[in-house]
Amino acid sequence: MDGWGYVLLAYGIVWTALAIYWLNLRKRRSRAEAKLAEIESTGRAVTHG
Amino acid sequence: MTVTEPKRRRGILGLLALVFILAGLYFGLVKAPPDAYQGDVQRIMYLHIPSILTAYLSFFIVFVGSCLYLWKRERRDDILARSAAEIGVLFTALTIVEGSIWGRPTWGVWWTWDARLTLTAVLLMIFAGYLMLRSLIEDEERGAVAGAILGIIGFLDIPLIHMSVYWWRTLHQPPSILRPDKAPWENIHPAMLIALAVNFIAFLLLYFYLLSLRMRVGESEAKVQRAILEGAA
Numbered sequence: 001m002d003g004w005g006y007v008l009l010a011y012g013i014v015w016t017a018l019a020i021y022w023l024n025l026r027k028r029r030s031r032a033e034a035k036l037a038e039i040e041s042t043g044r045a046v047t048h049g
Numbered sequence: 050m051t052v053t054e055p056k057r058r059r060g061i062l063g064l065l066a067l068v069f070i071l072a073g074l075y076f077g078l079v080k081a082p083p084d085a086y087q088g089d090v091q092r093i094m095y096l097h098i099p100s101i102l103t104a105y106l107s108f109f110i111v112f113v114g115s116c117l118y119l120w121k122r123e124r125r126d127d128i129l130a131r132s133a134a135e136i137g138v139l140f141t142a143l144t145i146v147e148g149s150i151w152g153r154p155t156w157g158v159w160w161t162w163d164a165r166l167t168l169t170a171v172l173l174m175i176f177a178g179y180l181m182l183r184s185l186i187e188d189e190e191r192g193a194v195a196g197a198i199l200g201i202i203g204f205l206d207i208p209l210i211h212m213s214v215y216w217w218r219t220l221h222q223p224p225s226i227l228r229p230d231k232a233p234w235e236n237i238h239p240a241m242l243i244a245l246a247v248n249f250i251a252f253l254l255l256y257f258y259l260l261s262l263r264m265r266v267g268e269s270e271a272k273v274q275r276a277i278l279e280g281a282a
Binding site: 001002003004006007009010011013014015017018021022025026028029032033035036039040 | 070074078083087088089090092093096100139142143146147150151153154255259262263265266269270272273276277280
């Protein structure tokens with residue numbers, strides 16, 4: 001592999017890993033917020049019921 | 050639906066990070082000249098140096114968050130420490146991968162048990178252990194205290210990593226830019242220094258964006274847990 005091959009390998013791994021982590025964080029946030037909204041709506045339903 | 054102020058600030062930070070990442074790619078891959086000795090492989094340094102400095106910053110935040118948690122017992126400090134530990138582990142792992150890819154054509158090996166490399170691997174193990182510990186202890190309070198103690202001890206590895214190139218005869222070179230005898234612009238080509246600075250700013254902006262997002266995840270998860278506990282009581 002020539003110099004550019006190593007450079008592209010390093011840049012490819014770094015930016016792919018960071019993009020995957022970012023997407024994963026967004027997914028975790030959506031999941032947690034959806035669960036929280038579900039609990040809050042259930043709580044309200046119980047309170048008003 | 051209205052956009053909340055923290056969400057808007059996070060969006061601006063993310064956008065700024067993206068602009069600097071693209072600028073960093075341009076300066077690092079196009080504008081900066083190849084190194085006289087290493088050739089194009091040296092361009093990996095525009096990722097490697099910002100990655101490890103960001104990881105150090107992240108573990109410093111773990112250290113501060115852990116100290117504050119042990120002192121005040123506020124949940125927010127623990128969320129800060131835990132979030133910073135997770136991102137710090139990612140940046141440390143990336144630093145090792147980048148260093149390994151750079152080392153193969155430059156040193157002739159993917160890995161060597163050099164003092165700085167070994168201590169960086171130890172740092173990664175300590176904080177990977179921190180994350181495992183946090184996920185294994187179910188009691189949040191106990192987990193937070195154990196994590197805070199490990200976070201403080203783990204941070205002490207960083208001065209050792211920094212000084213290792215002076216204390217031992219290592220394959221890893223001492224600092225090339227931040228040297229006591231010369232100003233940074235006297236050590237490397239200005240175009241290389243600009244590429245490094247732009248990439249460092251990009252990593253810092255990305256880091257604070259990810260930290261803000263990770264803390265939001267932690268806060269939401271904590272609220273869910275509290276609501277479940279209150280419901281069970």
